Amino acid sequence: MQLPSAFKAKYQQLLGEEAPAFLTALSNEESVSGFRVNPLKNGLPQETISKAEGKVPYVPTGYYGQVNGKSLDHVTGWIYSQEPSAMYVGEVVDPQPGEKVLDLCAAPGGKSTHLISLMKDQGLLVANEIFRKRAQVLAENLERWGTRHTVVTNESPEELEKQFPHFFDRILIDAPCSGEGMFRKEPAGIEYWNPDYPAECANRQRKIIASAIKMLKPGGILVYSTCTFAPEEDEQNASWILKNYLEMRMEEIKAYPGMDRGRPEWADGNPELTKAIRLFPHHLKGEGHFISKFRYGSALAVDGSKRKERKKKKQQNKYGLSREQQLLFNDFRQKVIPNYQPNKLLLFGDQLYDLPAGISEIDNLNILRPGLHLGTFKKRRFEPSLALALALKPEDTQKSLEVNKEQWRQYVHGDTFTIKDQLPNGWYLLICDNHPCGFGKLVQGTVKNFYPKGLRF
Numbered sequence: 112m113q114l115p116s117a118f119k120a121k122y123q124q125l126l127g128e129e130a131p132a133f134l135t136a137l138s139n140e141e142s143v144s145g146f147r148v149n150p151l152k153n154g155l156p157q158e159t160i161s162k163a164e165g166k167v168p169y170v171p172t173g174y175y176g177q178v179n180g181k182s183l184d185h186v187t188g189w190i191y192s193q194e195p196s197a198m199y200v201g202e203v204v205d206p207q208p209g210e211k212v213l214d215l216c217a218a219p220g221g222k223s224t225h226l227i228s229l230m231k232d233q234g235l236l237v238a239n240e241i242f243r244k245r246a247q248v249l250a251e252n253l254e255r256w257g258t259r260h261t262v263v264t265n266e267s268p269e270e271l272e273k274q275f276p277h278f279f280d281r282i283l284i285d286a287p288c289s290g291e292g293m294f295r296k297e298p299a300g301i302e303y304w305n306p307d308y309p310a311e312c313a314n315r316q317r318k319i320i321a322s323a324i325k326m327l328k329p330g331g332i333l334v335y336s337t338c339t340f341a342p343e344e345d346e347q348n349a350s351w352i353l354k355n356y357l358e359m360r361m362e363e364i365k366a367y368p369g370m371d372r373g374r375p376e377w378a379d380g381n382p383e384l385t386k387a388i389r390l391f392p393h394h395l396k397g398e399g400h401f402i403s404k405f406r407y408g409s410a411l412a413v414d415g416s417k418r419k420e421r422k423k424k425k426q427q428n429k430y431g432l433s434r435e436q437q438l439l440f441n442d443f444r445q446k447v448i449p450n451y452q453p454n455k456l457l458l459f460g461d462q463l464y465d466l467p468a469g470i471s472e473i474d475n476l477n478i479l480r481p482g483l484h485l486g487t488f489k490k491r492r493f494e495p496s497l498a499l500a501l502a503l504k505p506e507d508t509q510k511s512l513e514v515n516k517e518q519w520r521q522y523v524h525g526d527t528f529t530i531k532d533q534l535p536n537g538w539y540l541l542i543c544d545n546h547p548c549g550f551g552k553l554v555q556g557t558v559k560n561f562y563p564k565g566l567r568f
């Protein structure tokens with residue numbers, strides 16, 4: 112791979128005698144692949160793990176190795192393909208169960224799936240992406256992951272800032288950046304690069320940071336990360352935060368072997384910047400990353416709850432179910448998932464969702480996924496969704512049907528298949544090798560296929 116000569120000259124000057132090792136690792140060595148396993152599911156993805164090339168030492172759920180995108184483990188959300196350096200970001204955010212967390216630049220969902228896992232799917236994760244198409248991919252990836260407590264929004268940071276003043280316990284900005292750290296994984300990124308590009312990205316990042324800080328609760332945590340080596344976007348933005356927001360304090364990030372500290376001399380010399388972390392491909396088995404962590408130390412008293420309370424009442428009617436819809440869903444729930452307790456049922460058109468607690472302000476937002484998608488109302492019937500199936504564990508239902516790998520392949524291909532056992536007609540959660548993988552409707556021994564058309568293969 113050919114790196115731009117201005118890029119090489121820049122890092123020659125910054126890294127000095129280390130530069131040849133850095134440039135060789137970036138241009139001549141292979142990128143590193145990895146995957147994380149999903150602790151929200153009811154077991155370990157043994158088939159994928161058996162082919163792994165070892166564990167990532169700084170991420171308990173992380174492994175080195177490739178993922179087969181058509182495997183049962185991947186299709187049912189038991190694993191997420193993510194390069195190892197990127198995995199450390201979620202660990203640094205360290206969200207706790209029950210917290211309110213915002214992933215501001217979230218697509219395609221590598222960090223969001225990690226954050227909601229660490230939260231044990233408790234509390235609220237708002238996963239936001241500014242571009243609609245990317246937000247749809249984000250929603251799909253989170254659907255596979257099987258989360259009840261994630262809302263996917265498609266907003267600009269400026270718009271979100273109006274809706275969530277001082278609302279979140281933790282915010283991650285995994286910023287759009289010049290992507291230098293991904294050059295060997297995505298060489299197309301080299302074409303966008305020019306010597307002015309990092310400064311342009313830094314300006315855009317500062318706007319995103321300014322919005323994020325307005326959404327932090329007093330005492331809240333901001334993690335700012337990039338996948339670039341450019342000091343303009345890394346240390347210089349971290350020092351910009353410290354200079355412009357006196358209530359923001361840097362928190363020290365643990366450096367595992369192979370990780371480097373932030374470089375104050377690449378910004379204004381502030382020694383605080385050593386609390387950040389740099390991941391270089393010539394020091395660590397992974398791609399390039401920068402991670403910094405801040406606490407919003409101000410003891411501001413902020414309360415916008417009264418205004419919101421009024422809106423909340425209006426919303427309940429707007430998204431409410433008709434009597435017939437309530438009966439249809441209750442009938443399904445009692446027969447198939449009697450122990451499932453929805454938090455708040457919400458109807459978007461004919462789509463039924465379960466809105467997580469902790470969020471009421473949805474009227475003024477572009478929302479792609481207001482919580483777990485439970486299913487669709489059709490004429491006088493309710494069809495459960497794939498998302499619901501992937502959020503269930505085998506023990507959540509008595510109405511399940513074991514399918515073998517061959518039947519699973521028929522199912523994801525969109526075919527019907529027959530079963531030998533005599534079972535009553537109705538909805539069944541299909542389970543293959545302990546993986547819930549979708550719903551099927553049994554009619555006289557034939558399992559009718561409800562796998563979404565757009566996902567069949």
Ligand SMILES: C[S@@+](CC[C@H](N)C(=O)[O-])C[C@H]1O[C@@H](n2cnc3c(N)ncnc32)[C@H](O)[C@@H]1O
Binds near residue numbers: 219286315
């Ligand atoms: C580095 S990627 C995020 C990767 C993601 N966190 C993950 O782990 O899968 C940055 C994201 O920021 C989005 N983005 C681009 N411009 C933006 C802006 N002005 N404000 C917020 N997000 C933006 C991009 O579309 C992209 O999805």
